[in-house]
Structure formats: structure tokens, C-alpha cells
Amino acid sequence: MSRTLLVMALLFTLFTGNALASSTVPDWNISGIPDAGFPHFEDSVKVTFARSGSNWKLTANERSGTHRFQLSPAEAYKVTNVDFSLEALFDRNLRFTGGELEIEGKITGLGVNTKTTLWEANLTDFGVDYNPFDGSPIALGFETDDHAGWATLFDSGMPESVYLFTPSLWTLVLNVAAGNGTSASINATALTTVPVPAAVWLLGSGLMALLGGRRRNTVSAAPA
Incomplete structure (x- = not known):
């Protein structure tokens, strides 16, 4: 195999990742919450909504799973x-008062070979997207700020977002708030939009430069 073909094979391997199925981002429109997009972490989580004293607390957790x-x-x-x-956290009238998010794990395909903090942030705003007529899933959206972790290697400083969505998620919240029990849990999907880590782009641009250098050498060696 020529050097050019070898580099092209490496590029193909890098940018097809681990051959996981592609992801479709639902089209949410929550005022004040940044749109979901790419890149993002996608996780299956257990969401619990419960009383915390006279107030309310919503948690979403998953440990030891394999995510994307x-x-x-x-x-x-x-x-x-x-x-x-x-x-x-929410007050007794279900007004959002703050929160936090942390994602830890390994991404060996991108050189994160030991468990580390991939993304952590404060939750600074909250909104709900629910349109029973357009067929989209019910989503709870949070704006994130004060970012840290692996993904901040290319942090633009702009707010990002995390969404929790499932067809019956908001029903869970309303049932508990209406007094039908003190807590309830449901499975949902969490989609957390983050910046592109600089190391990812540097790896790709390095391989592209190698391929470009090979092409320039080939052109310069051609007979006049």
C-alpha cells in the first residue's frame, strides 16, 4: 500500500470512529436554551423527580454504562x-434555582485512556419544550456555563446545553407536583452539547497535512 493510501485509510478509521450508528438531534426550540447539536454526549439515564424539604430536586444519573x-x-x-x-433544583413553585452536571468516562478512540472528567458545568437556565401536535419528544432543556473538563480544550466560552427527553418525562414531573406521591423515576435520554476538543481537530489536521505534503512531493517530482 502506498503512503498516500495508508494515510487515507487512517483518516477513514479516525473519522468513522467506532462505527456507532449516527445520531439524529431532535429540533427543540426553548427560549433562552442553546440548541442541541454536534458534538455531543448521548446517554441513557434514570431521571428522578422528588421533594427536597419544601422544594423539589430533579436528578439524572447513569453509572458504568456504555455511551456515545x-x-x-x-x-x-x-x-x-x-x-x-x-x-x-426547583423551589416550591417549581421555579428553577440552579444545578450542576458532570460526565466522567474514557474515550479510547480519541486517546482518553483513563477515566477522567469529560465535561462539567453549572446549570444556569431551564425551559420546557412540549408541542403535542408536532410529534417531537417532550424535552427539559438546561443552559450550561462555567465549563471544565476534557471538552474545554476548545471551549468557545459560549453557553452550551443539555436536554433530557422522553415522551412521558413531563408527565412524571406533573404527577409528583400534583401530589401523586413524593417521588417518581423514569428512563430518558440525555443529550449534552459541548465544544469540539482541540486535540480532536489537531489530530485530524496533522493527518491531512501529511497527506497534503505527500501530494506536493509527488507534484514536484513530476518531469517538466
Whole structure:
């Protein structure tokens, strides 16, 4: 195999990740909450809504699962040793008062070979998207700020978002708030949009530069 073909094979391997299925991001429109997009972490979580004193607490957790880091619609990487933890606080009138998010794990396909904090942030705003007429899933959206972790290597400083969605999620919240028990749990999907880590782009651009250098050498060696 020529050097050019070898580099092209490496590029193909890098940018097809771990051959995970591509992800479709639902089209939410929550005022004040940034849109979901790519790249993002996608996790199956257990959501619990419960009384906390006279107030309310919503938690979303998953440990030891295998989740996905979706770099683009066609590029996905497996996340292992996952520890996803979200906690959102509300007052007695269900007004959002704050919260925090942390995602830990390994992404060996991108060189994160030991469990580390991939993304952590404060939750600074909250909103609900529920339109029973357009067929979209019910979503609880949070704006994130004060970011830290692996994904901040290319942090633009702009707010990002995390969404919890499932067809029956808001029903869970309303049932508990209406007094039908003090707590309830349900399975949902968490989709957390993050910046593109600089290391990911540097790896790709390095391989592209190698391929470009090979092409330039070939052109310069051609007979006049």
C-alpha cells in the first residue's frame, strides 16, 4: 500500500470512529436554551423527580454504562466507564434555582485512556419544550456555563446545553407536583452539547497535512 493510501485509510478509521450508528438531534426550540447539536454526549439515564424539604430536586444519573460521544452526524466514539450526574433544583413553585452536571468516562478512540472528567458545568437556565401536535419528544432543556473538563480544550466560552427527553418525562414531573406521591423515576435520554476538543481537530489536521505534503512531493517530482 502506498503512503498516500495508508494515510487515507487512517483518516477513514479516525473519522468513522467506532462505527456507532449516527445520531439524529431532535429540533427543540426553548427560549433562552442553546440548541442541541454536534458534538455531543448521548446517554441513557434514570431521571428522578422528588421533594427536597419544601422544594423539589430533579436528578439524572447513569453509572458504568456504555455511551456515545457524537462528534458529527457520521462520526461517533464509544464512551466507557461512564458516570453521568445531573442535579437540578426547583423551589416550591417549581421555579428553577440552579444545578450542576458532570460526565466522567474514557474515550479510547480519541486517546482518553483513563477515566477522567469529560465535561462539567453549572446549570444556569431551564425551559420546557412540549408541542403535542408536532410529534417531537417532550424535552427539559438546561443552559450550561462555567465549563471544565476534557471538552474545554476548545471551549468557545459560549453557553452550551443539555436536554433530557422522553415522551412521558413531563408527565412524571406533573404527577409528583400534583401530589401523586413524593417521588417518581423514569428512563430518558440525555443529550449534552459541548465544544469540539482541540486535540480532536489537531489530530485530524496533522493527518491531512501529511497527506497534503505527500501530494506536493509527488507534484514536484513530476518531469517538466
